[in-house]
Amino acid sequence: xxxxxxxxxxxxxxxxxxxTEQIIHLIVGGQLPTDTVLPSVRQIxxxxxxxxxxxxxxxxxxxxxxWLERRRGQATRVAANTPKTxxxxxALLAPQLADVLANARQLGLSLSQLQVxxxxxxxxxxxxxx
Amino acid sequence: MEQDALLELxxxxxxxxxxxxxxxxxxTLYPGMVVGLLGANGAGKSTLxxxxxxxxxxxxxxxxxxxxxxxxxxxxxxxTIGYVAQQPFGYEGFxxxxxxxxxxxxxxNWDQALEQDWLQRxxxxxxxxxxxxxxxxxxxLALIMAMAYRPKLLLLDEPVASLDPVARRRFMADLxxxxxxxxxxxxxxxxxxxxxxxxxxxxxxxxxxxxxxMRELDELREQLRIVTLGHDSLxxxxxxxxxxxxxxxxxxxxxxxxxxxxxxxxxxPLNLEQLFMELHP
Numbered sequence: 117x118x119x120x121x122x123x124x125x126x127x128x129x130x131x132x133x134x135x136t137e138q139i140i141h142l143i144v145g146g147q148l149p150t151d152t153v154l155p156s157v158r159q160i161x162x163x164x165x166x167x168x169x170x171x172x173x174x175x176x177x178x179x180x181x182x183w184l185e186r187r188r189g190q191a192t193r194v195a196a197n198t199p200k201t202x203x204x205x206x207a208l209l210a211p212q213l214a215d216v217l218a219n220a221r222q223l224g225l226s227l228s229q230l231q232v233x234x235x236x237x238x239x240x241x242x243x244x245x246x
Numbered sequence: 247m248e249q250d251a252l253l254e255l256x257x258x259x260x261x262x263x264x265x266x267x268x269x270x271x272x273x274t275l276y277p278g279m280v281v282g283l284l285g286a287n288g289a290g291k292s293t294l295x296x297x298x299x300x301x302x303x304x305x306x307x308x309x310x311x312x313x314x315x316x317x318x319x320x321x322x323x324x325x326t327i328g329y330v331a332q333q334p335f336g337y338e339g340f341x342x343x344x345x346x347x348x349x350x351x352x353x354x355n356w357d358q359a360l361e362q363d364w365l366q367r368x369x370x371x372x373x374x375x376x377x378x379x380x381x382x383x384x385x386x387l388a389l390i391m392a393m394a395y396r397p398k399l400l401l402l403d404e405p406v407a408s409l410d411p412v413a414r415r416r417f418m419a420d421l422x423x424x425x426x427x428x429x430x431x432x433x434x435x436x437x438x439x440x441x442x443x444x445x446x447x448x449x450x451x452x453x454x455x456x457x458x459x460m461r462e463l464d465e466l467r468e469q470l471r472i473v474t475l476g477h478d479s480l481x482x483x484x485x486x487x488x489x490x491x492x493x494x495x496x497x498x499x500x501x502x503x504x505x506x507x508x509x510x511x512x513x514x515p516l517n518l519e520q521l522f523m524e525l526h527p
Contacts, residue, residue: 125443128515130464161422165415166444167280168422170464222511 118155118163120147131166135174142193143183146210152194154184250313251276252259252399252431253298258307260293260455267293268304269455275399275431280421282446282463283435284518286526289452291435292332295401298433299329312398324354328397330388330405342379342387343372353395361394367416374458382408389417396424402434406441414438418445439518449518453525458490459500472516472524473497473507491524 120142123134142148154160157175161168175192178184185195221231253275260268265289275281285291296302298309300316300439303409309316312323319327337345342365350356366373368386370379379387385408392400400421406414418441424430425447433450442449442463449466451459459466475495483489484505491498498521499507506511516524 126440126465128520129518130467131443132464162419165418167447168426169278169447173464174276201356218512 117142117148117152118159121160123164123166125166131170132174132177133170135160136177139174140183141179141208143198148194150194150196150198154192154194156191218227249308252312253433254260254308254310255294255298256308258294258297258304258309260290260297260302260304262293267405267455268297270307271452271455271457273450273457273460275433276429277429278425279448280425280432280446281434281448282442282518283433283450283451283452284437284439284442284522285435285452290455291452292403294452295329295403295433295435298401299327299459311358324396325355325395328395328400328402329391330385330392330402332403337376340376341372342370342374342376345376345387346372346391349391349423350394352488355395357396360396361390364390364394364420368413380408382413385409386413391418396428396430398428398430400430400434401426402432404435404437406436406438414441421445439522442518451521451525458525466517466521469500469502470516470521471499471502471507471513472520473499473514474509474512476509476511481510483507491527493527 120195121138123131123137127129127134139148155163157168157171161171164171175184179186179192180193182197182199184192186192216230225233247475249286251274253273255271255273258268258271259266271290271294273294283291283294293302297304298311298316299437300309300311300319303317311319312326314320314323337348340348347359350358350361364386368383368390370383370386372392374383376387378385385405389402389405390401406417409417421432421434422445425432446463449459449461449463450457461469470490473496475497478494480489480497483499484507486501486503487499487505487507488501490500498516502513
């Protein structure tokens with residue numbers, strides 16, 4: 117699963133948070149089914165060339181939140197009962213939506229104008245896929 | 247932190263020819279820290295390291311390195327400190343293997359397997375004469391010489407500038423191993439902010455001989471924001487927020503906790519390069 121993980125250290129966003137968000141998305145999106153064994157902290161850190169403490173922090177946070185589980189002496193796995201409340205599409209999209217809204221307001225768009233733009237993009241994507 | 251500091255600088259001041267190079271600087275390093283030292287040329291980064299090591303004496307202030315005074319280091323303690331200066335380095339007339347052999351004799355904890363491993367990785371041939379090495383190769387050799395005995399404290403002055411990206415990344419992985427497995431602390435200066443973003447647990451930012459910031463990197467990313475204001479005047483700010491720089495409609499703030507900033511048209515996180523640029527207008 118290492119190839120599924122990417123970080124951008126220069127984005128200004130904490131690396132541990134980039135990692136937790138990605139892993140949650142992978143779990144919710146089904147790429148990481150229940151019981152998938154995660155690579156070790158060392159392997160992830162070496163693959164991404166980031167500080168292992170950062171990776172360890174991300175994994176710990178996911179264990180605390182119930183996304184991953186770690187039984188004594190065993191590798192970390194995707195938990196059987198992942199937290200459904202935070203896993204809703206709404207919750208996962210919220211940060212990006214907030215960014216879009218902030219930008220739209222800065223540009224002086226109204227809600228209806230934004231909705232028009234969104235619908236246009238949606239249709240564009242639909243026709244691109246056909 | 248409960249552990250003992252590996253390096254402690256208190257209120258260090260240093261002048262050269264009447265020019266202040268370090269101005270009341272304090273910095274403490276604990277085990278496990280990988281501190282990226284960032285600052286413009288002439289900000290005092292090299293002098294800070296030289297003062298820490300006792301190569302030059304501070305005019306005032308107090309230095310403790312591995313619980314000893316840098317001006318009276320015991321041989322035993324010296325053998326647990328690693329340092330790579332900006333300009334290496336002697337050993338002219340030696341081959342790489344001869345230079346390493348001499349160097350090795352000073353360090354009882356030298357790890358021969360590690361040395362061989364790194365020689366191979368950096369593609370250094372023991373038979374090559376030291377003066378025939380390229381700058382990047384010399385830097386690699388200097389790193390091997392400073393790290394093969396797994397020092398408790400490692401000071402690196404622009405150690406990777408001449409290494410290619412692949413060698414840099416591998417070298418950084420070694421830094422982690424050292425810091426985390428051996429409980430060592432690393433202080434390294436670099437202008438390559440993208441490296442610092444990956445490696446550093448903490449960032450120390452120097453300007454004009456003073457320490458402007460010394461913070462955990464993730465904390466810095468969460469609490470620093472660059473704000474574009476609607477007007478030139480400074481709006482009323484939340485009490486947790488402090489101003490690092492304010493020029494025209496651009497505002498750099500610290501201590502941000504997700505509050506609403508009045509008159510802000512945008513409020514964005516920034517990376518180290520942006521931070522550096524904003525602090526050096």
